[in-house]
Amino acid sequence: MDVVSLKLDLIKWLSHLQDEAILKKIHSIKKANDQEIGLTSEQLEELDRRLDKYERGEMNFSTWENVKARVKSRAKNEN
Numbered sequence: 001m002d003v004v005s006l007k008l009d010l011i012k013w014l015s016h017l018q019d020e021a022i023l024k025k026i027h028s029i030k031k032a033n034d035q036e037i038g039l040t041s042e043q044l045e046e047l048d049r050r051l052d053k054y055e056r057g058e059m060n061f062s063t064w065e066n067v068k069a070r071v072k073s074r075a076k077n078e079n
Helices: 003-016 020-037 041-055 064-078
Strands: none
16 A cells, blocks of 8 residues: 555544544654654645655656765866
């Protein structure tokens, strides 16, 4: 099951869940996760946008060696 399907399945399940003890446990997990990450909602939204872009194959990546070579090249050109 992919992440989107898993989320949708959980949303459907939660919307029908009446067990307060389970809801409180899930809420505690959410609170702990929110505190652990320490990111604003805007930062989390940006991470989600970037993850979506990555999953669609729309991101370009470079090796560390290529990055170092570009930086060195730029430094030489500035001198």
